[in-house]
Amino acid sequence: TMVEYPFNFPELKPYEVRLRIAYTGLCHSDVHTAKSEWWDVKYPIVPGHEVLGIITHVGADVQTLKVGDRAGFGPIRFSCDTCNLCLRGNTHLCKGNVAPEVHYLNGKYFGGFATHIQAPAKTCIKIPESLPDDRTPPLLCAGLTVYSPLKRYVKAGDSVGVIGIGGLGHLAIKYAKALGCRVTAYTSKVAEKRDELIKMGADEVRSSVDLDDLKAGAESQNFVMNCLYTNNKDQMNAFFGLTERGGTFCQLAVPPKGEGMNINLSRLVMAQIQLVGSLSGSIKDTEEMLEFSAKHNILPDCE
Amino acid sequence: MESTLKHSIYQHTDIQAADAVAKAFIDKTPTMVEYPFKFPELKPYEVRLRILYTGLCHSDVHTVKSEWYPAQYPVVPGHEILGIITHVGSEVQNFKVGDRAGFGPQRFYCENCKACKRGAIQLCNGNLAPETLFLYDPYFGGYATQIQGPAKACVKIPEALPNDRTPPLLCAGVTVYNPIKRYVKAGDNVGIVGIGGLGHLAVKYAKAVGAHVTAYTSKVAEKKDELTKLGADEVRSSVDLEDLKTGAGTQDFVLTCVYVAGNQMEAYVNLVANGGTYCQVALPAHGEKLNLDIGRIVMGQIQVAGSLTGSIKDLDEMLEFSAKHNILPDCE
Numbered sequence: 001t002m003v004e005y006p007f008n009f010p011e012l013k014p015y016e017v018r019l020r021i022a023y024t025g026l027c028h029s030d031v032h033t034a035k036s037e038w039w040d041v042k043y044p045i046v047p048g049h050e051v052l053g054i055i056t057h058v059g060a061d062v063q064t065l066k067v068g069d070r071a072g073f074g075p076i077r078f079s080c081d082t083c084n085l086c087l088r089g090n091t092h093l094c095k096g097n098v099a100p101e102v103h104y105l106n107g108k109y110f111g112g113f114a115t116h117i118q119a120p121a122k123t124c125i126k127i128p129e130s131l132p133d134d135r136t137p138p139l140l141c142a143g144l145t146v147y148s149p150l151k152r153y154v155k156a157g158d159s160v161g162v163i164g165i166g167g168l169g170h171l172a173i174k175y176a177k178a179l180g181c182r183v184t185a186y187t188s189k190v191a192e193k194r195d196e197l198i199k200m201g202a203d204e205v206r207s208s209v210d211l212d213d214l215k216a217g218a219e220s221q222n223f224v225m226n227c228l229y230t231n232n233k234d235q236m237n238a239f240f241g242l243t244e245r246g247g248t249f250c251q252l253a254v255p256p257k258g259e260g261m262n263i264n265l266s267r268l269v270m271a272q273i274q275l276v277g278s279l280s281g282s283i284k285d286t287e288e289m290l291e292f293s294a295k296h297n298i299l300p301d302c303e
Numbered sequence: 304m305e306s307t308l309k310h311s312i313y314q315h316t317d318i319q320a321a322d323a324v325a326k327a328f329i330d331k332t333p334t335m336v337e338y339p340f341k342f343p344e345l346k347p348y349e350v351r352l353r354i355l356y357t358g359l360c361h362s363d364v365h366t367v368k369s370e371w372y373p374a375q376y377p378v379v380p381g382h383e384i385l386g387i388i389t390h391v392g393s394e395v396q397n398f399k400v401g402d403r404a405g406f407g408p409q410r411f412y413c414e415n416c417k418a419c420k421r422g423a424i425q426l427c428n429g430n431l432a433p434e435t436l437f438l439y440d441p442y443f444g445g446y447a448t449q450i451q452g453p454a455k456a457c458v459k460i461p462e463a464l465p466n467d468r469t470p471p472l473l474c475a476g477v478t479v480y481n482p483i484k485r486y487v488k489a490g491d492n493v494g495i496v497g498i499g500g501l502g503h504l505a506v507k508y509a510k511a512v513g514a515h516v517t518a519y520t521s522k523v524a525e526k527k528d529e530l531t532k533l534g535a536d537e538v539r540s541s542v543d544l545e546d547l548k549t550g551a552g553t554q555d556f557v558l559t560c561v562y563v564a565g566n567q568m569e570a571y572v573n574l575v576a577n578g579g580t581y582c583q584v585a586l587p588a589h590g591e592k593l594n595l596d597i598g599r600i601v602m603g604q605i606q607v608a609g610s611l612t613g614s615i616k617d618l619d620e621m622l623e624f625s626a627k628h629n630i631l632p633d634c635e
Contacts, residue, residue, distance in 0.1 A: 084490075084555075085576075085577060085578050088578070090577075090578045090604070093577045093578045093603070093604055095552075095576070095577055222417070229597070244417065244418075245417075245418050245423075245426040245428055246417075246418050246421060246423045246426050251597055251600060251601050252601065253601075254598060254601050254602065255597045255598050255601070256598070257598050258596065258598065259596075259597050259598060260594045260595060260596060260597065261594070261595050261597050262592040262593070262594050262595075263592065263593050263595060263607075264591075264592060265562070265568075265583060265587050265591050265592065265593045265609070266586060266587055266591060267609075268583060268593070268607070268608065268609035269583050269584065269585075269586050269587075269609035269610065269611055270586070270609070270611055271426065271609065271611075272423065272425075272426055272608070272609055272610055272611045273608065273609055274606050274607070274608040275595070275600070275606075275607045275608070276600070276604070276605065276606040276607070277597070277599075277600035277601035277602070277603065277604050277605055277606075278601070278604055279601060279602055279603075279604045
């Protein structure tokens with residue numbers, strides 16, 4: 001149940017900024033969260049973690065941003081900066097005794113479904129000039145989530161398979177193509193979507209649901225990005241089977257809690273395969289992703 | 304039934320006419336016999352080695368007993384070989400007679416497939432039959448007085464390394480060095496699970512790259528002192544599930560050098576911290592599954608990987624590193 005909720009902010013802390021919000025993206029995680037599907041939420045909550053706006057207030061210690069700057073927030077609100085994960089640049093994986101409510105943008109704090117947001121400046125990102133207000137917000141979570149693993153794992157010339165062409169998947173196609181990869185899009189609606197996906201940048205379009213076709217494509221991709229999750233074990237195994245020797249299978253879509261995947265350990269060793277997870281990205285990744293998106297004119301298709 | 308002394312490549316002869324003598328296994332008992340033989344003519348791209356020392360790897364045992372696949376008897380195992388070059392094919396540029404050199408588990412690679420082009424020649428699948436890729440079966444391996452094989456799979460042995468203790472590095476050493484080089488940085492917390500042939504070398508390499516090393520063993524009380532001397536900063540149980548649980552999320556890199564059926568494998572994966580990597584090097588029997596909690600893998604940004612021996616370049620690098628840091632296997 002959604003209501004209008006006028007509110008006052010607590011006093012601005014020296015390390016915080018306030019943004020007047022111009023646009024906020026909707027991520028599927030917001031839906032899961034608002035419906036208490038992942039954990040029991042303390043209502044009232046204000047979701048939204050793909051936020052773009054103009055800085056209106058700047059705390060006394062803030063050096064990197066000023067009033068009038070166009071800036072945004074992604075899913076992360078805070079990181080300790082002292083744990084070994086933060087020190088390695090993985091601020092989004094911070095484990096420095098920072099409670100999830102403090103680490104994530106919304107949950108305990110109010111997120112982007114509001115006229116204004118107030119949060120630490122160190123997780124606030126300047127938006128490159130050439131990116132438009134209205135289509136940039138989804139990059140701050142979805143864009144980051146697919147850009148970050150692509151940057152970690154692929155080189156120009158790699159074959160990349162993107163499974164599930166939704167919010168994450170369609171951006172993955174664009175980034176992978178811009179990085180010089182040969183992209184195969186795996187979709188449940190090959191006939192309907194083929195033209196659209198080729199226009200988007202896919203070199204090939206194949207089925208994500210036809211098990212025989214998936215098996216025929218075994219070991220064809222150096223990097224597989226799975227942007228969906230299914231509890232159909234045969235399908236998940238067929239996705240994993242797309243990974244070639246020495247390649248990497250990357251799971252991005254978060255499954256329901258406790259879901260398992262049985263993998264063939266012999267194959268993992270003999271073919272030297274990596275099965276990895278990836279979760280959003282650091283602030284540095286976000287800045288790099290925005291620069292890259294501006295340079296290659298990569299924007300989400302919005303409705 | 305065809306005599307298991309007849310071989311498709313080598314000519315079984317009497318000792319006077321033989322080029323070399325092997326210890327060959329003629330059935331899966333396994334039954335071992337002396338096997339004098341002649342090599343086929345040396346190819347232009349091959350070298351022949353007079354063997355000084357050969358290491359024994361567990362894979363050799365699995366192979367001669369036909370545990371992994373039906374071996375083609377007679378089989379001459381041994382793929383950790385050190386010796387002196389005695390013959391050099393006409394096209395061979397990087398070796399000469401008298402060089403001290405060795406072979407690891409690989410015999411050949413195509414250089415054209417994707418894996419080879421990326422440098423991971425140990426993953427070569429360029430439409431070559433496994434028999435061509437691996438050092439032995441049907442070719443003869445290191446349980447012989449001499450071996451003949453492609454020069455491109457042969458490695459020079461750095462001067463500082465001793466004859467008798469270097470051979471195990473050529474398989475066991477590279478098998479653990481490869482993933483440690485790829486995944487470990489100085490200051491990492493590294494867990495080595497299973498301290499046998501692979502594991503004890505892994506402890507030494509991980510320590511030498513500057514990691515904080517925890518050795519997980521089934522015999523904590525017995526082995527604590529020995530493993531601490533080897534370089535382990537901490538020694539913990541690999542079989543006590545409760546203790547493994549308390550160690551969950553403590554290691555940036557876990558290298559598993561054993562395979563055990565059941566919950567223990569999952570407990571080993573759970574040792575990995577957020578942003579960390581789990582790597583399996585020990586081969587299970589075919590078809591063994593590892594059950595992964597995918598939610599944890601995604602939310603923790605965890606990598607779960609396998610690793611298989613290494614390339615010739617990895618072998619060269621591993622030998623240099625071992626010479627520099629004085630890393631040798633403890634041999635019996």
